[in-house]
Amino acid sequence: KVLILDFGSQYTQLIARRVRELNIYCEIHPYNKIPQTVSEYNAVVLSGSPFSVRGADAPHPDLSHIRGKKPILAVCYGAQYLAHFSGGEVAPSNTREYGRAHLSFIKKDEPFFNKINEGSQVWMSHSDTIKHLPTNGVLIGSTNDVTNAAYRIEGEETYAIQFHPEVYHTTHGKQLLENFLVHIAGVNQDWTPQSFVEETVEALREKVGDGKVVLGLSGGVDSTVAAVLLNKAIGKNLYCIFVNNGLLRKNEFENVLNQYEGMGLNVKGVDASSRFLDALAGIEDPEKKRKAIGNAFIEVFDDEAHKLTDVKWLAQGTIYPDVIESVSATGGPSATIKSHHNVGGLPDFMKLKVVEPLRALFKDEVRRVGATLGIDPELLGRHPFPGPGLGIRILGDITAEKVRILQEVDAIFINGLKAWGLYDKVWQAGAMLLPVNSVGVMGDERTYEKCVALRAVESTDGMTADWVNLPYEFLQKTSNDIINKVKGVNRVVYDISSKPPATIEWE
Ligand code: XMP
Numbered sequence: 001k002v003l004i005l006d007f008g009s010q011y012t013q014l015i016a017r018r019v020r021e022l023n024i025y026c027e028i029h030p031y032n033k034i035p036q037t038v039s040e041y042n043a044v045v046l047s048g049s050p051f052s053v054r055g056a057d058a059p060h061p062d063l064s065h066i067r068g069k070k071p072i073l074a075v076c077y078g079a080q081y082l083a084h085f086s087g088g089e090v091a092p093s094n095t096r097e098y099g100r101a102h103l104s105f106i107k108k109d110e111p112f113f114n115k116i117n118e119g120s121q122v123w124m125s126h127s128d129t130i131k132h133l134p135t136n137g138v139l140i141g142s143t144n145d146v147t148n149a150a151y152r153i154e155g156e157e158t159y160a161i162q163f164h165p166e167v168y169h170t171t172h173g174k175q176l177l178e179n180f181l182v183h184i185a186g187v188n189q190d191w192t193p194q195s196f197v198e199e200t201v202e203a204l205r206e207k208v209g210d211g212k213v214v215l216g217l218s219g220g221v222d223s224t225v226a227a228v229l230l231n232k233a234i235g236k237n238l239y240c241i242f243v244n245n246g247l248l249r250k251n252e253f254e255n256v257l258n259q260y261e262g263m264g265l266n267v268k269g270v271d272a273s274s275r276f277l278d279a280l281a282g283i284e285d286p287e288k289k290r291k292a293i294g295n296a297f298i299e300v301f302d303d304e305a306h307k308l309t310d311v312k313w314l315a316q317g318t319i320y321p322d323v324i325e326s327v328s329a330t331g332g333p334s335a336t337i338k339s340h341h342n343v344g345g346l347p348d349f350m351k352l353k354v355v356e357p358l359r360a361l362f363k364d365e366v367r368r369v370g371a372t373l374g375i376d377p378e379l380l381g382r383h384p385f386p387g388p389g390l391g392i393r394i395l396g397d398i399t400a401e402k403v404r405i406l407q408e409v410d411a412i413f414i415n416g417l418k419a420w421g422l423y424d425k426v427w428q429a430g431a432m433l434l435p436v437n438s439v440g441v442m443g444d445e446r447t448y449e450k451c452v453a454l455r456a457v458e459s460t461d462g463m464t465a466d467w468v469n470l471p472y473e474f475l476q477k478t479s480n481d482i483i484n485k486v487k488g489v490n491r492v493v494y495d496i497s498s499k500p501p502a503t504i505e506w507e
Helices: 012-021 077-084 173-184 193-208 221-237 252-262 273-280 286-307 363-372 400-419 472-485
Strands: 002-006 026-030 043-046 072-075 089-092 098-106 121-125 128-132 137-143 150-153 158-161 212-217 238-244 267-271 311-315 325-327 335-337 353-355 428-442 445-458 489-494
Touching: 002 012, 012 026, 012 173, 043 077, 072 077, 072 173, 077 089, 077 128, 077 158, 137 158, 158 173, 193 221, 193 353, 193 363, 212 221, 221 238, 221 311, 221 363, 238 252, 238 286, 252 267, 267 286, 273 286, 400 428, 400 445, 400 472, 428 489, 445 472, 472 489
Parallel strands: 002 026, 002 043, 043 072, 072 158, 212 238, 212 311, 238 267, 311 353, 445 489
Antiparallel strands: 089 128, 098 121, 098 137, 137 150, 150 158, 325 335, 428 445
């Protein structure tokens, strides 16, 4: 396995993804928390960073127990770091070193550049430059503007590059990672969805034994894949609970429950719609609504869990981006942890031990594991849907009638996207019911009805997003369908805001 030391670059997660694409298991750890078990890793990658090595606050971890003992690939800041602190020199660069560049020189017979030729495009993003190589440094690659673009250390399996192999625009970046990890470091390419399933099933059996496990299914990809994995490992000792909070998409509860039963899951569907609607009555403030929904969920889930006896474990569909401790770009060495915000936290009084079989996976890997487990591709390809559901897409207070209207609108929009072959091109889509009425005319009648906003975004992780340029013809047809078919709506608008500064959900 591979250790990626994070110096806070926005690209660190991309390095991990590229490494995983090579079927190699890797972990990201902050530079100031190097794991004790470093000997268990086969290679180490040093990431880029928003810091300058010359700055007083520059990350400066002690790598003496790694240098020369493990193969090292130092990227960008990593390359400058090795130069600056080991006898080389780093200085501010006087030419622009951002964006596209081409390798103008590659040292002959250098295994690091196996199958990569001069002229290959690489992507730069740095403001410092390496003026002099560190002690024992051997130049192995240059671009037109950056002489010391790649070097290795004589007598060590240490390689350093100023450009970013992990970004898409470095044409042979993946080849370069393969050259380093597979051919130089000799790391095994045995991390496949199949091997993950086998190892995880084995590990779950060992961990959980014959203890009972309870798991909340949401209809989403993560909890479903977690459930199917656990089902494979412990079968009937897994008790799944699927709560209808009354804020799901149209017919979602029945359809998904059927699907779950069809997969052989031991699942109990709990229709708590009226409990949620009661808890939400009259509340308009978005945060108060979120809290009301979160609390109601905990109460319902807890009631159900208490009906089971002797449960020892709580399983969750937490995935890797939720648990990575990232080095925050502004906070220096302080680390921030992103927390899972799916179920609004767990009640302390449940006192269950937690098991999270997908903790090491990225979203696309969860999908691949799901496919290996035979889960319906349509379910695996679903757009993300927020835990509080339509509750945060109905602006203002929530009533059963508003939920009905929004469910109808949402179904027309989503089914339309599917029918037009647009669904899989969009990362997430949905409709918002606005708290305004506007005047319209239908036939010869004046109407004074609700307005809905459609939203469709492209994104990779929901952290940033842009609106999707849906075809006008599609929007035209959808708008017509909605206004003609959904009683109570006489106006449709399309949301053309990016995130930031807007968010994906309106509340
Ligand atoms: P925002 O609105 O913050 O949403 O741009 C980013 C992504 O997160 C989803 N989202 C949630 N998911 N529980 C969830 O499970 C929540 O409380 C929640 N709030 C937002 C949102 O749908 C989008 O994919």
